[in-house]
Amino acid sequence: xxxxxxxxxxxxxxxxxxxxxxxxxxxxxxxxxxxxxxxxxxxxxxxxxxxxxxxxxxxxxxxxxxxxxxxxxxxxxxxxxxxxxxxxxxxxxxxxxxxxxxxxxxxxxxxxxxxxxxxxxxxxxxxxxxxxxxxxxxxxxxxxxxxxxxxxxxxxxxxxxxxxxxxxxxxxxxxxxxxxxxxxxxxxxxxxxxxxxxxxxxxxxxxxxxxxxxxxxxxxxxxxxxxxxxxxxxxxxxxxxxxxxxxxxxxxxxxxxxxxxxxxxxxxxxxxxxxxxxxxxxxxxxxxxxxxxxxxxxxxxxxxxxxxxxxxxxxxxxxxxxxxxxxxxxxxxxxxxxxxxxxxxxxxxxxxxxxxxxxxxxxxxxxxxxxxxxxxxxxxxxxxxxxxxxxxxxxxxxxxxxxxxxxxxxxxxxxxxxxxxxxxxxxxxxxxxxxxxxxxxxxxxxxxxxxxxxxxxxxxxxxxxxxxxxxxxxxxxxxxxxxxxxxxxxxxxxxxxxxxxxxxxxxxxxxxxxxxxxxxxxxxxxxxxxxxxxxxxxxxxxxxxxxxxxxxxxxxxxxxxxxxxxxxxxxxxxxxxxxxxxxxxxxxxxxxxxxxxxxxxxxxxxxxxxxxxxxxxxxxxxxxxxxxxxxxxxxxxxxxxxxxxxxxxxxxxxxxxxxxxxxxxxxxxxxxxxxxxxxxxxxxxxxxxxxxxxxxxxxxxxxxxxxxxxxxxxxxxxxxx
Amino acid sequence: xxxxxxxxxxxxxxxxxxxxxxxxxxxxxxxxxxxxxxxxxxxxxxxxxxxxxxxxxxxxxxxxxxxxxxxxxxxxxxxxxxxxxxxxxxxxxxxxxxxxxxxxxxxxxxxxxxxxxxxxxxxxxxxxxxxxxxxxxxxxxxxxxxxxxxxxxxxxxxxxxxxxxxxxxxxxxxxxxxxxxxxxxxxxxxxxxxxxxxxxxxxxxxxxxxxxxxxxxxxxxxxxxx
Numbered sequence: 011x012x013x014x015x016x017x018x019x020x021x022x023x024x025x026x027x028x029x030x031x032x033x034x035x036x037x038x039x040x041x042x043x044x045x046x047x048x049x050x051x052x053x054x055x056x057x058x059x060x061x062x063x064x065x066x067x068x069x070x071x072x073x074x075x076x077x078x079x080x081x082x083x084x085x086x087x088x089x090x091x092x093x094x095x096x097x098x099x100x101x102x103x104x105x106x107x108x109x110x111x112x113x114x115x116x117x118x119x120x121x122x123x124x125x126x127x128x129x130x131x132x133x134x135x136x137x138x139x140x141x142x143x144x145x146x147x148x149x150x151x152x153x154x155x156x157x158x159x160x161x162x163x164x165x166x167x168x169x170x171x172x173x174x175x176x177x178x179x180x181x182x183x184x185x186x187x188x189x190x191x192x193x194x195x196x197x198x199x200x201x202x203x204x205x206x207x208x209x210x211x212x213x214x215x216x217x218x219x220x221x222x223x224x225x226x227x228x229x230x231x232x233x234x235x236x237x238x239x240x241x242x243x244x245x246x247x248x249x250x251x252x253x254x255x256x257x258x259x260x261x262x263x264x265x266x267x268x269x270x271x272x273x274x275x276x277x278x279x280x281x282x283x284x285x286x287x288x289x290x291x292x293x294x295x296x297x298x299x300x301x302x303x304x305x306x307x308x309x310x311x312x313x314x315x316x317x318x319x320x321x322x323x324x325x326x327x328x329x330x331x332x333x334x335x336x337x338x339x340x341x342x343x344x345x346x347x348x349x350x351x352x353x354x355x356x357x358x359x360x361x362x363x364x365x366x367x368x369x370x371x372x373x374x375x376x377x378x379x380x381x382x383x384x385x386x387x388x389x390x391x392x393x394x395x396x397x398x399x400x401x402x403x404x405x406x407x408x409x410x411x412x413x414x415x416x417x418x419x420x421x422x423x424x425x426x427x428x429x430x431x432x433x434x435x436x437x438x439x440x441x442x443x444x445x446x447x448x449x450x451x452x453x454x455x456x457x458x459x460x461x462x463x464x465x466x467x468x469x470x471x472x473x474x475x476x477x478x479x480x481x482x483x484x485x486x487x488x489x490x491x492x493x494x495x496x497x498x499x500x501x502x503x504x505x506x507x508x509x510x511x512x513x514x515x516x517x518x519x520x521x522x523x524x525x526x527x528x529x530x531x532x533x534x535x536x537x538x539x540x541x542x543x544x545x546x547x548x549x550x551x552x553x554x555x556x557x558x559x560x561x562x563x564x565x566x567x568x569x570x571x572x573x574x575x576x577x578x579x580x581x582x583x584x585x586x587x588x589x590x591x592x593x594x595x596x597x598x599x600x601x602x603x604x605x606x607x608x609x610x611x612x613x614x615x616x617x618x619x620x621x622x623x624x625x626x627x628x629x630x631x632x633x634x635x636x637x638x639x640x641x642x643x644x645x646x647x648x649x650x651x652x653x654x655x656x657x658x659x660x661x662x663x664x665x666x667x668x669x670x671x672x673x674x675x676x677x678x679x680x681x682x683x684x685x686x687x688x689x690x691x692x693x694x695x696x697x698x699x700x701x702x703x704x705x706x707x708x709x710x711x712x713x714x715x716x717x718x719x720x721x722x723x724x725x726x727x728x729x730x731x
Numbered sequence: 732x733x734x735x736x737x738x739x740x741x742x743x744x745x746x747x748x749x750x751x752x753x754x755x756x757x758x759x760x761x762x763x764x765x766x767x768x769x770x771x772x773x774x775x776x777x778x779x780x781x782x783x784x785x786x787x788x789x790x791x792x793x794x795x796x797x798x799x800x801x802x803x804x805x806x807x808x809x810x811x812x813x814x815x816x817x818x819x820x821x822x823x824x825x826x827x828x829x830x831x832x833x834x835x836x837x838x839x840x841x842x843x844x845x846x847x848x849x850x851x852x853x854x855x856x857x858x859x860x861x862x863x864x865x866x867x868x869x870x871x872x873x874x875x876x877x878x879x880x881x882x883x884x885x886x887x888x889x890x891x892x893x894x895x896x897x898x899x900x901x902x903x904x905x906x907x908x909x910x911x912x913x914x915x916x917x918x919x920x921x922x923x924x925x926x927x928x929x930x931x932x933x934x935x936x937x938x939x940x941x942x943x944x945x946x947x948x949x950x951x952x953x954x955x956x957x
Contacts, residue, residue, distance in 0.1 A: 147840075150840075150841050151841075154782070154841055154872075154874070155741070155743075155782040155785055155786070156743065157743020157744065157781055157782070235785070236782075236785060237740075237741055237782065237784065237785025237787070240740075240741055240743065240782070240785075241740055241741070327764070328740060329740070412843075413840075413842060413843055413844050414840050414841045414842070414843070415841070415843060416841070416843045416872040417843055418843065418870055418872060418925070418928050418934070419743060419744060419747065419780075419872065419928075420746075420747065421747045421750065421751075421927065421928055421931070421934055422934070423934060424933055424934055426936070435933055435934070
């Protein structure tokens with residue numbers, strides 16, 4: 011956990027002398043993969059980051075979108091994988107804390123949290139169950155205490171995460187454009203450290219996260235304190251209102267080292283600081299420890315001399331620490347002292363800009379044969395299979411999770427969790443829709459198409475609430491990048507996301523790369539997680555009660571794309587086949603068509619078709635709305651396929667629309683206008699979920715019975731194994 | 732009429748409550764920081780939900796020792812309407828203004844869901860616009876929301892008509908399914924569910940919004956509404 015030998019040589023030649031021990035610690039933290047993005051940064055530039063709504067400002071840790079009427083939305087995504095794999099409660103909780111402070115640094119109030127969680131097979135693996143349960147509690151305890159609603163997310167279980175955990179947290183902020191912090195500073199300004207005390211927790215956390223997880227180094231995991239975080243949020247927003255903040259940065263990975271060097275570098279200033287002024291938890295901390303501690307709930311603020319008193323008064327009101335630790339200079343150096351003694355004196359551009367790598371990549375060999383299918387056992391009883399499927403951890407309702415999260419505080423949540431995407435009301439009369447999605451099973455089979463699929467799925471989800479996608483967050487999670495095969499999968503995913511983003515003109519407003527995600531059995535599957543923000547000008551689609559006789563209309567083609575499907579992997583235990591591929595033109599037509607039908611208030615409910623395919627999507631509509639449905643498999647749009655493929659293919663760009671009889675004609679006109687492929691495939695009513703093919707009944711389930719299974723199985727699994 | 736919303740360190744439903752009082756019911760509302768006293772001209776006081784002091788030791792117990800509580804106690808004695816919601820209820824209980832205690836939910840989990848309340852006492856300043864046994868759909872969001880009293884106290888609060896709300900079904904293991912109680916005089920009411928989350932159609936999945944009448948009851952009591 012230190013600099014590699016060529017990096018040390020590089021540092022020496024850049025500063026023209028041997029570094030001190032403190033300097034080594036600072037540079038090792040800042041040049042770690044976690045802080046510097048040295049393996050990925052060169053390539054990340056390919057993503058489109060600009061758009062008519064995007065506001066950019068130096069030094070922002072979150073993306074900013076102008077949503078009109080003088081208001082902005084901010085968004086960011088982070089993960090806390092390594093810590094959560096060792097200490098799931100604290101790791102997940104501090105993951106929430108970190109991303110919230112990124113939102114706060116722009117000067118906006120955090121208004122929503124999303125979490126994406128991945129664990130091993132919880133049906134068999136007790137360790138995975140323990141990690142899952144405690145990560146959920148960690149997120150709940152932290153987010154609930156802050157009073158920021160956790161309104162959505164996704165959870166997935168896959169053997170590739172055995173003894174490991176992926177905990178991704180996205181957050182959304184909201185505020186007035188005029189209140190955004192315009193990061194600026196001049197010589198003589200004061201550097202203030204605000205919030206919790208600096209302790210020995212999280213020492214070396216960023217390096218810990220930049221290596222494969224070999225030891226259970228719990229001291230590298232930070233200790234959460236949501237109460238202090240809540241006080242910081244209120245104190246900073248009060249200071250923002252009084253215009254006391256010139257520049258601001260959250261202390262995250264790399265602690266003070268990273269915050270000081272990056273702030274100074276972004277603002278082109280120097281900072282002189284005295285570690286003796288930092289309020290610490292223990293009195294005997296060494297300057298090295300103070301500089302790299304990743305204790306949570308701390309913010310770095312640059313303020314004017316004339317404003318200090320008012321800032322201190324605010325901190326006093328909230329009883330939170332507020333230390334003047336340094337001042338702004340003009341020499342572009344970070345000068346770290348303890349009293350009069352210098353411990354480090356480094357040019358900030360050297361510290362903040364690690365040399366970027368251009369790692370080699372090579373197509374993995376396994377991909378040559380992965381698309382071949384093997385002969386699978388035929389299914390004798392689809393109804394029985396469906397009950398098993400609805401109870402499976404990846405398909406079952408996630409109500410056990412989201413009912414532990416306060417998803418209503420803040421009274422903005424118009425569409426609550428458990429639907430396609432959640433919707434928040436904004437103060438300008440508009441609505442924001444958001445969703446995060448990932449699919450490592452698809453990405454393993456085809457890293458490029460799989461990543462595009464995650465992006466499209468998140469878009470479909472916000473479209474189902476009537477929202478037009480306006481921004482995207484990407485979180486790219488892979489194994490060790492020094493393995494050329496792994497790095498190839500990273501590049502492929504990134505290229506796919508870039509192509510889709512450019513085609514749809516959806517700017518990437520924030521992202522994160524997490525590498526070295528390795529388990530004792532090897533690297534995780536490529537796991538990009540994509541968040542999409544959508545804006546609704548007027549009317550969000552809030553599902554209306556489905557009545558007997560309402561029609562089920564399906565938009566989009568069902569194709570023979572079974573690779574990576576839940577049906578292949580969960581039912582047949584088979585990894586392989588061709589994964590679904592998004593046809594960009596079809597995707598665009600379908601998206602625009604569905605949005606227009608929602609705009610014209612022709613649909614009662616819209617639902618995307620994804621994990622588990624058509625069979626699961628129709629069942630979910632029935633289970634959520636407590637109504638039966640009879641679906642005719644012969645009418646499903648697309649090529650002629652076997653029954654199991656029609657039921658369980660996970661082809662993209664497909665939507666299910668619930669339509670009243672009187673609106674069918676008008677709906678069809680719009681769908682035709684956009685050149686979509688669609689069909690009226692079923693009718694709601696009765697108390698059963700039925701699928702028929704010709705005259706043959708394929709699936710016949712009672713809604714109440716299926717509901718019980720679907721709603722309770724995840725909870726029962728966690729509580730009783 | 733003037734309503735005070737008390738803010739403790741860690742309160743997080745204060746802004747929601749303020750929004751509902753000002754923008755939905757158009758009441759003159761003011762925040763009061765817990766270290767300050769309450770002025771004499773306040774007509775009603777609301778203690779909002781949240782995690783005062785991060786729920787350390789026990790939900791509400793530290794906030795119950797805040798300077799502002801002395802004024803709340805004085806106002807309670809004078810008969811001024813006081814409502815505690817969620818953490819506000821926990822604080823009122825810990826301050827000895829209401830009977831009973833609030834324990835961890837039976838599931839041991841935080842619970843965020845919609846429940847149905849049954850009105851048991853329609854004589855309080857917050858329930859006078861309800862019929863007895865009327866049903867109110869309303870959300871809960873708490874980890875320590877299980878109301879508990881011993882048998883003797885239960886008999887007593889029943890006799891004195893201090894049970895204000897009960898859940899229509901078993902939700903979290905509360906004694907007698909109690910969701911809200913009042914003091915002997917009926918002017919201090921505490922409830923675990925969040926009425927401020929159920930007064931606007933936009934965020935309320937259930938069509939009519941009976942929990943609005945909790946605030947309208949107060950307005951009728953204060954003579955600003957017929």
